[in-house]
Amino acid sequence: MAHTRAAATGRAKAYSEAPAGDPPASDVILQSFAVEYEFPVHFTRELFSPANRVFVDTLRRREPERRHRCMVFVDDGVLNVRPRLPAEIEAYAEAHGRHIDLVAPPVAMPGGERVKIDLHFVEDMQRRIIERRIDRHSFVVAVGGGALLDAVGLVAATTHRGVRHIRVPTTVLAQNDSGVGVKNGVNFGGQKNMVGTFTPPFAVLNDLALIDTLPDREKIAGMAEAVKVALIRDGDFFVWLERNADDLAIFRPEAMAVMIRRCAELHMRQIAQGGDPFEAGSARPLDYGHWSAHKLEGMTRHHLRHGEAVAIGIALDARYSVTAGLLEPGSEDRIAVLLEHLGFRLWHSALEIEGEGGLVLLEGLRDFQEHLGGELTVTLLEMIGRGVEVHEIEAERVAEAIAWLWQRQAA
Numbered sequence: 001m002a003h004t005r006a007a008a009t010g011r012a013k014a015y016s017e018a019p020a021g022d023p024p025a026s027d028v029i030l031q032s033f034a035v036e037y038e039f040p041v042h043f044t045r046e047l048f049s050p051a052n053r054v055f056v057d058t059l060r061r062r063e064p065e066r067r068h069r070c071m072v073f074v075d076d077g078v079l080n081v082r083p084r085l086p087a088e089i090e091a092y093a094e095a096h097g098r099h100i101d102l103v104a105p106p107v108a109m110p111g112g113e114r115v116k117i118d119l120h121f122v123e124d125m126q127r128r129i130i131e132r133r134i135d136r137h138s139f140v141v142a143v144g145g146g147a148l149l150d151a152v153g154l155v156a157a158t159t160h161r162g163v164r165h166i167r168v169p170t171t172v173l174a175q176n177d178s179g180v181g182v183k184n185g186v187n188f189g190g191q192k193n194m195v196g197t198f199t200p201p202f203a204v205l206n207d208l209a210l211i212d213t214l215p216d217r218e219k220i221a222g223m224a225e226a227v228k229v230a231l232i233r234d235g236d237f238f239v240w241l242e243r244n245a246d247d248l249a250i251f252r253p254e255a256m257a258v259m260i261r262r263c264a265e266l267h268m269r270q271i272a273q274g275g276d277p278f279e280a281g282s283a284r285p286l287d288y289g290h291w292s293a294h295k296l297e298g299m300t301r302h303h304l305r306h307g308e309a310v311a312i313g314i315a316l317d318a319r320y321s322v323t324a325g326l327l328e329p330g331s332e333d334r335i336a337v338l339l340e341h342l343g344f345r346l347w348h349s350a351l352e353i354e355g356e357g358g359l360v361l362l363e364g365l366r367d368f369q370e371h372l373g374g375e376l377t378v379t380l381l382e383m384i385g386r387g388v389e390v391h392e393i394e395a396e397r398v399a400e401a402i403a404w405l406w407q408r409q410a411a
């Protein structure tokens with residue numbers, strides 16, 4: 001939810017490079033205002049159980065007395081394992097009918113990348129929103145994985161130039177990372193996230209019970225972001241992850257809940273306090289381990305999940321940090337051991353593929369730079385819990401780190 005903190009202040013100013021005394025070359029009014037965003041991220045269980053007030057109270061947060069129009073889009077992957085969810089949402093709306101006006105039954109949408117690769121789905125959702133007269137004070141709710149949240153987020157940000165959007169993330173990755181951020185988007189022309197906006201949601205409601213049904217592989221993949229953010233921001237959290245790796249490896253709910261909450265909190269802090277919430281600069285500090293991960297995802301045609309590729313990228317850049325003299329030797333083994341303990345395999349044959357110009361993986365550096373624009377900026381580690389930015393990556397050192405990964409998995 002955005003608030004305009006200061007009214008727009010128009011100041012008349014004249015700039016001129018002409019010598020003093022000459023008439024100004026142009027006349028300009030400088031527009032300047034700041035917009036403040038605030039949104040809650042809740043952690044709860046059984047969000048749509050009528051006794052749970054989190055959802056209805058979230059709708060009422062700005063206008064407590066109103067009856068709020070809502071439209072809900074649900075990931076069909078979630079519906080496969082929870083077919084009663086739409087009925088539960090309808091029953092919830094009915095139980096809280098004084099404040100919730102569900103304008104249509106929950107609408108199923110394709111889960112995973114399918115919803116992002118075809119603009120048809122974006123248009124379909126926009127049409128439904130307009131048909132059901134969802135306006136700028138109404139709500140569009142997305143229940144699903146990061147992909148569905150990205151697509152619905154774009155729909156909500158652009159229809160009527162922005163309607164209120166509530167995210168209900170249903171994967172570990174979406175609950176601890178993507179869902180608590182400020183970005184949305186879909187793919188275009190075969191390129192990931194090419195069309196999208198930076199738009200903070202109205203609220204994020206993490207229902208930890210929703211991830212119970214997630215396939216093990218997805219649960220493991222989501223933990224890579226926790227290891228990543230611990231490494232660059234919070235050494236104590238890294239130690240906590242090491243100590244609780246046994247419980248996390250079997251997805252014990254109490255450990256998962258702590259992991260998700262802390263990871264989400266660290267991501268949120270970076271966005272709020274990192275000084276660049278809408279990524280106008282060249283650095284993306286939270287993308288430690290990601291330059292190679294993005295390339296690996298593409299090279300394996302998404303056979304590797306994002307988190308699986310990130311785990312490999314984390315280990316690779318940990319080794320690189322050590323051989324570059326930034327990180328204490330031995331730390332890279334500690335990091336790799338934790339990732340393996342959590343269930344990651346730190347190898348993929350795509351790491352070794354050679355093209356005309358050497359390792360294909362290295363093209364990931366160029367892609368990374370092009371996506372952000374400006375100077376190449378890669379986050380490495382100077383200690384466990386603290387990242388450091390560098391502007392150059394040496395190909396030989398990357399090759400050495402790949403050989404190190406190979407030796408580990410062959411041992």
Ligand SMILES: NC(=O)c1ccc[n+]([C@@H]2O[C@H](COP(=O)([O-])OP(=O)(O)OC[C@H]3O[C@@H](n4cnc5c(N)ncnc54)[C@H](O)[C@@H]3O)[C@@H](O)[C@H]2O)c1
Nearest residue numbers: 077111112145146147170171173174178181183210213214
């Ligand atoms: N906006 C951001 O800042 C940001 C950040 C990182 C990643 N992303 C995006 O997130 C997407 C990946 O998201 P993801 O990892 O959450 O997975 P996903 O959305 O791709 O979902 C993976 C699969 O799990 C299914 N699923 C979702 N929840 C389930 C549940 N509770 N039970 C059973 N099945 C379930 C989905 O239907 C899908 O088939 C990518 O498109 C990526 O680009 C966005």
Ligand SMILES: [Zn+2]
Nearest residue numbers: 225290306310
């Ligand atoms: Zn990531």
